[in-house]
Amino acid sequence: MPPVTEEELRDFVRVAVTDDGSDGQTAPLVVDEFVVGTEGRIDLALVGDALIGYELKSDLDTLRRLPQQMSSYSKVFDFCTLVVTDRHLGGARRALDPRWGLAVVRREAGKLTYKQIRKARPLRRTDAVALAGLLWRDEALHALDLLGAAAGLRSKPRDVLWERLAQVASQDELRAIVVRALTARQGWRDVQARREYDETFQYAGASSRFLARRFRPQYR
Template sequence: MRDIDIRRALLVRLLQAHNKDEDTRIVQEMGVWAGTVRIDVAVLNGEMSGYELKSDSDTLARLPLQADLYSKVFDRMTLVVGSKHLEKAATLIPSWWGIVRATSSEKGVKLRRVRASRRNVNHEPYVVAELLRKDEAVAVLEQHGLAAGWRSKRVKLIHERLARELPVRELSKHVLRALKNRQDWLRENSVHQLDMAVDAQLNPMF
């Protein structure tokens, strides 16, 4: 059972769950921390939910770092993991993360919830702000009357100002709205990572 098999099964489940909800976007490989790590699948609607996949053929070497960074951003997180790594992986993630076991069957990959996710209450404001591209970040400054003298500044400074000036819950709402409204999810990687913090592919089934 490979990562792509688990991903396929998860996407089918998520698309079935949200196919009548026009407010939901399902995004693969969404970058966090200026794109240095990428969540396997993100679901964006009234909150931002992440799904990290670990098949039996994967290792757990990067999971502690991924868990730390994703926990700074997402409202909910779920680890989808093969049986081989289930017990060990559960010790490497926060208790509020959900866990789904992935097993092989004659009909494909079967997903079964082991632990429900709970809402995250410890977001990191700067890491949340960093999900915004520069034009999106400036737009948030403008909405709050904070843009004068800041439009030409480096995006890192703009992210810092947003994190400093806005309550994290308000900032998270702006970020979620920007991500859901973003149209050009397919544009390629740029060397200007901080100007393009999210690079993803929308709903590619296979």
């Protein structure tokens, strides 16, 4: 049986975990390769009523980086789930943070199936500066303006804005600011273009590099 590759795993999980909006709620924003500051890039993120992250491990991956990834992603997401193939299921059970969810994708009779092993629980370890770091510089400055805390900061680098925002906003306020900015964001750029933009204009543009799109799956 052929291995489950990263691409087909991502495509399948994206559909499996995304609500179709049939309950009357707005479909979440689905972000591929969601960058978390300078610490990592989680495979899938859902931005809606909660910030939900999914890290994927295909047959061709390893669990070597999982401890570091769990530490980084738990700083900003409300819930996280690791999705693995059978190859990694045993190792994932032993290594996984008890608050992370776990799911397995299998190839059965030529088709992929998704089985949830355990549900994700609230992480409750949000790092305010890391959460603020999901904002582009202009978004962070706008948020500080609304809070009346932008004085003297307009020419400062983005990390100074993030730290100030983390100081003046409560955790609930900051989370709402980030969710609102992400869902309203226009003109998403590809990863390479955003990287070049950030390296060239340190104060001008964006804090994070994303591939994003709204995705409303059609279940079969």
